[in-house]
Amino acid sequence: xxxxxxxxxxxxxxxxxxxxxxxxxxxxxxxxxxxxxxxxxxxxxxxxxxxxxxxxxxxxxxxxxxxxxxxxxxxxxxxxxxxxxxxxxxxxxxxxxxxxxxxxxxxxxxxxxxxxxxxxxxxxxxxxxxxxxxxxxxxxxxxxxxxxxxxxxxxxxxxxxxxxxxxxxxxxxxxxxxxxxxxxxxxxxxxxxxxxxxxxxxxxxxxxxxxxxxxxxxxxxxxxxxxxxxxxxxxxxxxxxxxxxxxxxxxxxxxxxxxxxxxxxxxxxxxxxxxxxxx
Numbered sequence: 384x385x386x387x388x389x390x391x392x393x394x395x396x397x398x399x400x401x402x403x404x405x406x407x408x409x410x411x412x413x414x415x416x417x418x419x420x421x422x423x424x425x426x427x428x429x430x431x432x433x434x435x436x437x438x439x440x441x442x443x444x445x446x447x448x449x450x451x452x453x454x455x456x457x458x459x460x461x462x463x464x465x466x467x468x469x470x471x472x473x474x475x476x477x478x479x480x481x482x483x484x485x486x487x488x489x490x491x492x493x494x495x496x497x498x499x500x501x502x503x504x505x506x507x508x509x510x511x512x513x514x515x516x517x518x519x520x521x522x523x524x525x526x527x528x529x530x531x532x533x534x535x536x537x538x539x540x541x542x543x544x545x546x547x548x549x550x551x552x553x554x555x556x557x558x559x560x561x562x563x564x565x566x567x568x569x570x571x572x573x574x575x576x577x578x579x580x581x582x583x584x585x586x587x588x589x590x591x592x593x594x595x596x597x598x599x600x601x602x603x604x605x606x607x608x609x610x611x612x613x614x615x616x617x618x619x620x621x622x623x624x625x626x627x628x629x630x631x632x633x634x635x636x637x638x639x640x641x642x643x644x645x646x647x648x649x650x651x652x653x654x655x656x657x658x659x660x661x662x
Contacts, residue, residue: 407543407545407546407547407548408545408548409542409543409544409545409548410542410543410548411540411541411542411543412435412538412539412540412541412542412543412548412549412550412551413539413540414435414532414533414537414538414539415438416482416483416484416486416488417438417439417440417481417482417483417486417488418435418436418437418438418439418481418532419435419436419437419438419439419442419479419480419481419498420433420434420435420436420479420480420481420528420531420532420538420561421433421434421435421436421477421478421479421625422434422477422478422479422480422531422561422566423458423461423462423475423476423477423561423591424475424476424477424555424561424562424566424582425462425473425474425475425476426473427473428461428462428473428555429554429555429556430461430552430553430554430555431461431552431553431554431555431560431561431562432457432458432461432462432550432551432552432553432561433531433538433550433551433553433561434451434453434547434549434550435538435549435550436451436479436549436625437549438488439481439483439488439498440488442498442598442614442615442627442629443488443600443614445614445615445627445629445631446629446631447629448626448627448628448629449626449627449629450624450625450626450627451624451625451626451627452623452624452625453547453550453619453623453624453625454544454546454547454550454623455622455623456546457544457546457547457550457552458475458623460544460552461552462475466591467590467591467592467620467621468590469589469590469591469592469593471590474583474589474590474591475590475591476566476582476583476590476591477582477583477591477596477619478499478500478502478566478574478581478582478596479498479499479500479596479598479617480497480498480499480500480528480531480575480581481497481498481499481528482496482497482498482524482525482528482529482532483495483496484525484529495518495521495522495525495602495603496521496600496601496602496603497521497524497525497528497600497601497602498598498599498600498601498614499575499577499581499598499599499601500581500582500596500597500598500599500617501513501578501580501581501596501597501599502580502581502582502583502589502594502595502596502597503594503595503596503597503616506589506593506594506595507595509597509613509616510580510597512599512610512611512612512613513577513578513599513601513610513611514607514608514609514610514611515601515602515603515607515608515609515610515611516601516607517603517607518603518607520576521601521602521603523576524575524576524577527564527575527576528575530559531559531560531561531564531575534558534559535558535559536553536554536557536558536559536560537559537560538551538553541553566581566582581596582594582596591619592619592620592621595616595617595618596616596617596618597613597615597616598613598614598615598616598617598627599611599612599613599614600612600614613630614629614630615627615628615629615630615631616628
């Protein structure tokens with residue numbers, strides 16, 4: 384399904400307003416059930432970077448784009464100043480996962496739901512919606528996401544970075560790290576038991592700033608083998624601005640579309656005036 388990429392005033396203003404912020408005090412991070420975690424990894428890198436984006440419910444109910452400013456200082460510390468480059472041998476990859484074990488985050492979920500991204504093969508073209516698995520299959524995936532959240536060496540109660548109170552730098556080789564669940568397609572592993580393309584496009588040819596990630600909600604309420612719910616898609620720019628465009632948001636016309644529309648109105652007005660004069 385081809386779609387027009389959304390360009391929003393909110394995202395443009397946020398990108399223009401990116402300023403260097405003073406370092407924040409380090410705190411022990413706290414995960415809440417239903418929070419969405421954004422993970423970054425790079426093949427061969429000793430560390431991962433994980434950010435808590437807050438409750439996944441915001442993506443379920445969003446009707447306008449949401450933006451999140453990530454710390455480029457952190458990203459550069461972990462992956463070097465070229466973290467956003469798409470010409471590296473080993474590209475930085477990113478993805479989002481969530482679950483809601485024991486907690487219903489919205490009226491549409493059942494406490495046994497999971498959320499995850501799929502990388503678009505062609506930027507701007509939505510991926511094919513995955514099908515809902517059995518209750519046991521979803522429970523297995525949910526348990527792995529929960530270990531990333533609250534397991535030993537996972538996100539919960541780890542010390543935050545000095546630049547972002549909702550982000551941690553973790554050892555990629557540690558148990559329950561982002562990398563330990565094999566999210567990257569480079570090694571062909573099955574990420575969280577989901578698949579091999581929850582991060583980048585399945586071609587393996589795209590990095591963080593030219594890849595789109597589609598977000599899906601998978602639950603058992605409508606039975607197995609039914610398409611998952613498409614919620615929208617994530618994009619990321621080199622200034623660390625993460626944008627989520629919800630599926631229900633109206634597309635903003637491109638400038639060329641505005642120009643065509645104005646031209647059509649002018650021509651319509653001229654033709655109408657000619658007819659009135661001739662009459």
